[in-house]
Amino acid sequence: MASFALLITSLLVVWTVLSREPPVVHALDSGVAKLPVLGYNTWNAYHCDINETVVLQAAQLMVSLGLADVGYKHVNIDDCYAEKNRSASGDIVADKERFAAGMNDLTDKIHAMGLKAGIYSDSGWFTCQLYPGSYQNEARDAKLFQDWGFDYLKFDNCAVPYDAIIREGIVGKYKRMADAIADLAKSSGKPPLIFSLCEWGEEQPWLWARRFGQSWRTTGDISPDWGSIASIINQNSFIAWASDFYGHNDMDILEIGNGGLTHDEAKTHFTAWALMKSPLLIGTDLSTISDADLAILKNTELLALSQDPVVGTGVAPFRWGINPDWVSNSTHPAQFWSGESQNGTVFMLINTLDEPADLFFSLTESPWIRAGRQYAVRDLWTHTANGTAVRNFTARGVPPHGVAALLLTDAGDEPPDVGPPCARREWCIDRNGTLAPGA
Ligand SMILES: *[C@@H]1O[C@H](CO)[C@@H](O)[C@H](O)[C@H]1NC(C)=O
Ligand SMILES: *[C@@H]1O[C@H](CO)[C@@H](O)[C@H](O)[C@H]1NC(C)=O
Ligand SMILES: *[C@@H]1O[C@H](CO)[C@@H](O)[C@H](O)[C@H]1NC(C)=O
Ligand SMILES: *[C@@H]1O[C@H](CO)[C@@H](O)[C@H](O)[C@H]1NC(C)=O
Ligand SMILES: *[C@@H]1O[C@H](CO)[C@@H](O)[C@H](O)[C@H]1NC(C)=O
Ligand SMILES: *[C@@H]1O[C@H](CO)[C@@H](O)[C@H](O)[C@H]1NC(C)=O
Ligand SMILES: *[C@@H]1O[C@H](CO)[C@@H](O)[C@H](O)[C@H]1NC(C)=O
Numbered sequence: 001m002a003s004f005a006l007l008i009t010s011l012l013v014v015w016t017v018l019s020r021e022p023p024v025v026h027a028l029d030s031g032v033a034k035l036p037v038l039g040y041n042t043w044n045a046y047h048c049d050i051n052e053t054v055v056l057q058a059a060q061l062m063v064s065l066g067l068a069d070v071g072y073k074h075v076n077i078d079d080c081y082a083e084k085n086r087s088a089s090g091d092i093v094a095d096k097e098r099f100a101a102g103m104n105d106l107t108d109k110i111h112a113m114g115l116k117a118g119i120y121s122d123s124g125w126f127t128c129q130l131y132p133g134s135y136q137n138e139a140r141d142a143k144l145f146q147d148w149g150f151d152y153l154k155f156d157n158c159a160v161p162y163d164a165i166i167r168e169g170i171v172g173k174y175k176r177m178a179d180a181i182a183d184l185a186k187s188s189g190k191p192p193l194i195f196s197l198c199e200w201g202e203e204q205p206w207l208w209a210r211r212f213g214q215s216w217r218t219t220g221d222i223s224p225d226w227g228s229i230a231s232i233i234n235q236n237s238f239i240a241w242a243s244d245f246y247g248h249n250d251m252d253i254l255e256i257g258n259g260g261l262t263h264d265e266a267k268t269h270f271t272a273w274a275l276m277k278s279p280l281l282i283g284t285d286l287s288t289i290s291d292a293d294l295a296i297l298k299n300t301e302l303l304a305l306s307q308d309p310v311v312g313t314g315v316a317p318f319r320w321g322i323n324p325d326w327v328s329n330s331t332h333p334a335q336f337w338s339g340e341s342q343n344g345t346v347f348m349l350i351n352t353l354d355e356p357a358d359l360f361f362s363l364t365e366s367p368w369i370r371a372g373r374q375y376a377v378r379d380l381w382t383h384t385a386n387g388t389a390v391r392n393f394t395a396r397g398v399p400p401h402g403v404a405a406l407l408l409t410d411a412g413d414e415p416p417d418v419g420p421p422c423a424r425r426e427w428c429i430d431r432n433g434t435l436a437p438g439a
Contacts, residue, residue: 030185033194033214034245035307037152037279039074039118044222044253044283048080048129051098052106059110061286068115070298071307072282074152075110076118082131091144092121092132107149118152118194119145123173124159133159135173138180145193146184152194153181155213170203178212196250196279201235206242206249215250215279222252224260226401227331229269230352234333236276237317238326243277245312250279257284257293264402267381268350270296271403274306275339275348277314301380302405308342315339315348318365322352335359338366344409345369346380351398359404360394364423371423374415375408390414391423 040058042050059075062068083093094103107117121141122133134141134155145153155177160166166173174197185192195213199205200220209216218239219232232251243249251273256266273280282297320327321335336359337348345368349359363369377386377393381404388411395404421436422428428439 030182030192030214030246032191034312035309036243036248036277037074037194037196037215037281038072038303038306039076039116039279039281040072040286041076041078041118041154041253041281041283043078044224044255044258045285050077050080051095052101055106056109058286059113059115062115062282063113065286065289065294067282067286067294067297068113070300071303072280072297073114074116074118074281076120076152076154076281078120078154079127079129079156080131081120082127084131086132086137090137090140092137092141094148103148103150111149116151117149118154118196119148119150120154120156121145121177122156122158123177123199124157125161126159128156128158130159134177135159135161138177139183142177142180142184142193146188146190150193151191152196153177154196154198156198157200170199171208174199174205174209174212198250206239210242210247214246215248217250217252219252222255224255224258226261226265229255229261229265229272230333230401231330233272233276233350234328234330236278237334237337238328240276240314240316243312243314248277248279251276252278253281253283254297255283256296257282257286257289262401263292263296264399266293266296268401268403270299271302271348271381271405272350274299274302275315275337275346275405277306277312280306299381301383301407305341305346305380305407310342311340313339315346318367319361321359336361336365338368340368341407344407345375347393347404347406347408349395349398349404349406351400351402354400356397356399356402358394358396359398360392362392362423363389363408364427369408370410371427372414374411374413376411378407378409380405380407390418 046054062072083095087093110117124133124135126133181192181195197209197213197216201218205216219235222228236249236251315337317334317337319336322332323329332352335350335352339346351357364371374388374390377389379386398404421439425439428436430436
């Protein structure tokens with residue numbers, strides 16, 4: 001009888017555990033933007049000088065230049081597309097001159113090219129250029145953007161209502177639109193708008209924005225110079241862990257093609273953004289882009305890693321290099337990075353110096369390398385097989401502010417008698433407790 005009672009009690013315990021409320025469903029598994037969004041954004045090239053011609057031309061060039069073919073699918077409109085005032089009924093109105101044919105016409109044409117369309121708004125009273133913001137109009141605006149045919153919403157952080165009105169803080173301010181998008185998806189049966197939070201990093205969005213959207217800006221605005229690129233890499237080096245499937249640190253729009261970066265700096269910019277799993281949004285006038293810049297944007301091996309279907313995380317530093325580990329330095333960010341991928345371990349080596357440098361690392365400095373194995377090295381910029389690394393590798397003559405991007409794949413046991421019995425002395429203890437001979 002006692003054991004029967006015990007059985008019943010156990011079953012009740014099991015039942016109670018199994019029947020608990022399921023965990024809150026976050027944007028994490030909303031089904032959209034599992035991988036970093038690749039596309040175009042109008043801001044850096046045009047600022048407020050946008051109209052339907054500019055947007056459609058960008059879309060057409062994405063197709064004709066082959067960018068759509070390699071994965072850039074989004075054409076995202078930034079600020080300044082609207083009339084300054086909402087309509088009498090309270091809706092945002094597209095600028096009647098600059099978007100004369102209307103937003104549905106525009107998104108139809110973008111979709112007909114096989115692309116997706118993005119729109120912009122703000123979590124406060126106004127956008128940064130003082131067009132209508134979505135505060136207290138979140139559900140109305142989300143519906144309008146969906147009705148206009150948009151797939152994606154960038155949501156800025158200007159004109160924050162004061163405390164006595166909001167009483168929610170920045171997290172609560174962004175939750176309002178996240179909830180509106182989720183409710184709209186439920187009621188309309190359509191996929192949710194991809195939600196790109198443009199909160200500039202002060203309130204640590206990498207800690208909370210994953211609940212709400214698929215990417216979050218981590219820093220202030222980028223500019224087309226090496227100082228800006230190095231500073232953004234530095235800031236993001238400390239939060240690299242936060243990018244994974246369905247949620248990405250957004251390092252801001254690409255400045256490739258906007259002058260101000262050397263070819264080597266532009267390659268470093270693209271490599272870091274791709275391998276750290278930032279969204280990749282082209283921000284230049286595509287009608288004048290150089291072949292060299294286009295070739296950077298079309299590095300299909302780096303794009304494949306950005307879009308890795310198996311591994312969601314990106315590269316993270318394993319050694320800072322010039323500076324001691326964990327030192328934040330906006331001109332000299334971490335230099336030695338690695339990460340997992342579908343096909344092997346990815347290395348990113350950045351030369352932060354103003355002269356060429358040889359960048360050396362021991363393979364087991366990366367946690368993703370197996371001791372006692374050798375690795376085939378592939379250079380992801382020259383697209384060449386670069387021999388076999390045993391114990392260590394040196395990228396020679398990396399140009400100033402340049403990068404080496406490498407994929408290392410397991411090539412079997414390391415050769416016998418390669419050197420000391422173990423790559424690391426302290427990893428070489430015999431079962432009797434002594435250091436192996438020769439270690
Ligand atoms: C659209 O904007 C571009 C760039 O600002 C400008 O050159 C062009 O004249 C505009 N076109 C129309 C139809 O407004
Ligand atoms: C916009 O609305 C404000 C406040 O209602 C009004 O003062 C202003 O004249 C309007 N502007 C335009 C261009 O209609
Ligand atoms: C892995 O290699 C295959 C074959 O080359 C390639 O198609 C795929 O894109 C690679 N995956 C990644 C994440 O690079
Ligand atoms: C950043 O690091 C470089 C290289 O070590 C050093 O020369 C520079 O003084 C550092 N900058 C700051 C602000 O500490
Ligand atoms: C690099 O590894 C090789 C074995 O491939 C070894 O002979 C050499 O001493 C290592 N270099 C350094 C600096 O550890
Ligand atoms: C890989 O080999 C190519 C072709 O020889 C060379 O240009 C490139 O610099 C090498 N890459 C590295 C990182 O050593
Ligand atoms: C421990 O084992 C190693 C390898 O078998 C041997 O060379 C060494 O003499 C042993 N040490 C002791 C203290 O037994």
